[in-house]
Amino acid sequence: MHYAVTSEQMKALDAHTIKDMGIPSLVLMERAALCTVEEIREPLFSKERILLVCGSGNNGADGVAMARILHNRGVTAEIFLVGNKDRWTEEMRIQIDIAKNYRVPFVNNPAWDEYTTIVDAIFGVGLSRKVSGRYNDVITSINAASARVISVDIPSGIHGNTGEIMGTAVRADKTVTFAFPKAGLYFYPGAEYAGELAVADIGIQMMETGDTRKYYSCMDERELGLLPKRQPSGNKGDFGKVLMIAGTKGMSGAAFLASNACLAAGAGMVRIHTREENRIILQTQLPEAMLSVYGEEDWNPRAVGEAVGWADVIAIGPGIGKDPMLLDMIAWILENSRKPMVLDADCLNLLSTQEELLAKRSGPCVITPHMGEMARLLHTTVSALKKEFPKNVQAYGRSKNLVCVCKDARTVTCLPDGTCYLNLTGNEGMATAGAGDVLTGVIAGLLAQGLPAEKAAPLGVYIHGRAGDIAKEKLGSYSMLARDIIRGLAPIMRERG
Numbered sequence: 001m002h003y004a005v006t007s008e009q010m011k012a013l014d015a016h017t018i019k020d021m022g023i024p025s026l027v028l029m030e031r032a033a034l035c036t037v038e039e040i041r042e043p044l045f046s047k048e049r050i051l052l053v054c055g056s057g058n059n060g061a062d063g064v065a066m067a068r069i070l071h072n073r074g075v076t077a078e079i080f081l082v083g084n085k086d087r088w089t090e091e092m093r094i095q096i097d098i099a100k101n102y103r104v105p106f107v108n109n110p111a112w113d114e115y116t117t118i119v120d121a122i123f124g125v126g127l128s129r130k131v132s133g134r135y136n137d138v139i140t141s142i143n144a145a146s147a148r149v150i151s152v153d154i155p156s157g158i159h160g161n162t163g164e165i166m167g168t169a170v171r172a173d174k175t176v177t178f179a180f181p182k183a184g185l186y187f188y189p190g191a192e193y194a195g196e197l198a199v200a201d202i203g204i205q206m207m208e209t210g211d212t213r214k215y216y217s218c219m220d221e222r223e224l225g226l227l228p229k230r231q232p233s234g235n236k237g238d239f240g241k242v243l244m245i246a247g248t249k250g251m252s253g254a255a256f257l258a259s260n261a262c263l264a265a266g267a268g269m270v271r272i273h274t275r276e277e278n279r280i281i282l283q284t285q286l287p288e289a290m291l292s293v294y295g296e297e298d299w300n301p302r303a304v305g306e307a308v309g310w311a312d313v314i315a316i317g318p319g320i321g322k323d324p325m326l327l328d329m330i331a332w333i334l335e336n337s338r339k340p341m342v343l344d345a346d347c348l349n350l351l352s353t354q355e356e357l358l359a360k361r362s363g364p365c366v367i368t369p370h371m372g373e374m375a376r377l378l379h380t381t382v383s384a385l386k387k388e389f390p391k392n393v394q395a396y397g398r399s400k401n402l403v404c405v406c407k408d409a410r411t412v413t414c415l416p417d418g419t420c421y422l423n424l425t426g427n428e429g430m431a432t433a434g435a436g437d438v439l440t441g442v443i444a445g446l447l448a449q450g451l452p453a454e455k456a457a458p459l460g461v462y463i464h465g466r467a468g469d470i471a472k473e474k475l476g477s478y479s480m481l482a483r484d485i486i487r488g489l490a491p492i493m494r495e496r497g
């Protein structure tokens with residue numbers, strides 16, 4: 001696992017390293033400049049002729065230091081200052097003096113197409129407002145030039161916290177970011193603008209006493225170790241029994257995908273509770289699952305009560321539809337069971353009309369809304385949700401004491417204690433029908449094997465994304481289907497046995 005930080009958090013970590021630990025700012029800067037110079041290499045970058053475009057702050061000062069290092073190594077490196085001299089930082093003033101001492105060339109009006117590489121050192125984590133005027137023109141020229149572009153710390157014009165384009169932004173081929181990835185390099189469109197990402201260790205550490213919950217937590221392959229080892233002596237009951245309440249008339253596919261994914265994620269047994277019209281098709285498609293059914297006017301309280309008693313984990317939602325009758329069933333389960341639950345899709349849409357029901361449950365609970373469903377739960381619009389994202393999702397998870405997986409191009413998982421996981425696996429091919437049902441099944445499967453909701457949800461999102469990446473590699477993003485994501489689970493789970 002690693003952490004991603006906001007611009008403000010990075011500034012605090014910089015200041016802590018300089019003031020409390022005593023490493024001079026210029027030492028950090030020299031390391032930053034050296035690390036970035038090392039990244040200018042074939043095959044992506046040619047050192048034939050390099051332009052360093054530098055702003056007035058310390059991002060610009062990094063660029064000037066890089067120019068001097070390159071110049072002293074015999075590379076043709078020229079500095080173009082775009083900032084306002086009156087706003088130069090102390091470090092910038094010093095770097096300019098040093099560059100002048102070494103006679104590094106400055107240009108006022110660069111011939112953009114004569115460079116093989118452009119270093120973007122205009123704004124870093126200090127970007128504080130929309131980009132306009134001369135800065136806008138310069139960024140447009142960088143993007144139009146034939147040179148390859150390497151951005152220092154973050155592409156200029158990308159918001160370090162949200163990844164949004166602040167008016168205009170540099171499109172980099174590579175970004176070298178210092179100490180910790182900035183969240184804006186992971187969220188879209190920032191992730192796309194950053195190009196290839198390198199994280200340079202320049203000597204800044206997390207504060208030992210700090211509460212890491214304030215940073216974004218990002219899982220990687222090491223977290224697969226959280227998967228409980230399957231005991232050779234175990235039987236199917238030991239690996240958990242999942243009740244999957246899914247599939248209205250004509251929506252058997254959602255029930256199939258979620259249940260299939262749940263078994264493929266390692267659950268011992270799955271029992272589907274679905275509309276009676278789905279009986280034959282589901283029993284044919286997925287004979288490994290058990291089945292009970294309900295009719296048009298009755299959700300079959302007896303069958304549900306018995307199934308809830310049997311299950312270790314309950315998942316409700318994939319393709320169940322919006323029939324108000326189902327709200328009675330959901331209410332009954334929330335009130336009567338303390339077993340771990342995953343609530344998805346139409347279950348959440350039904351609950352958005354009677355939110356007090358969520359408060360009635362007391363067991364561990366994971367909800368998996370996409371942005372539209374999340375907005376509905378918060379009684380707001382998607383655009384308003386995005387403005388305060390993910391703080392509003394964190395607040396919701398905390399207030400309802402549940403784990404909230406908010407699905408988007410970068411899915412976040414917010415825990416009741418405020419921890420926020422940012423998922424880095426997955427791809428655009430997963431924007432396909434049924435992919436969400438697969439996720440519900442994977443999380444339910446992990447819960448069934450005994451993982452707590454706080455781990456099952458972010459790990460499920462991570463595994464689901466990686467399975468999607470495997471599907472994309474095989475089939476491409478256009479043709480991969482939700483069932484291919486399920487097939488992608490095996491190579492990942494196999495790493496554990």
Ligand SMILES: NC(=O)C1=CN([C@@H]2O[C@H](COP(=O)(O)OP(=O)(O)OC[C@H]3O[C@@H](n4cnc5c(N)ncnc54)[C@H](OP(=O)(O)O)[C@@H]3O)[C@@H](O)[C@H]2O)[C@@H](O)CC1
Pocket residue numbers: 014015018025026028029032055056057058059060062083087089122123124125126127128129130131132135152153154178202
């Ligand atoms: N010792 C350290 O701390 C280390 C820091 N490091 C490096 O420093 C970077 C942070 O430096 P920073 O804090 O000086 O901010 P930075 O990103 O250069 O931008 C501020 C400048 O931009 C300007 N400006 C902002 N928005 C604008 C807009 N829309 N349109 C126009 N102008 C705008 C703003 O102008 P002002 O608001 O003052 O008018 C100011 O001049 C960090 O990303 C890393 O690269 C590393 O070397 C490691 C050690």
Ligand SMILES: [K+]
Pocket residue numbers: 059120121122123124151152153154155156
């Ligand atoms: K930059």
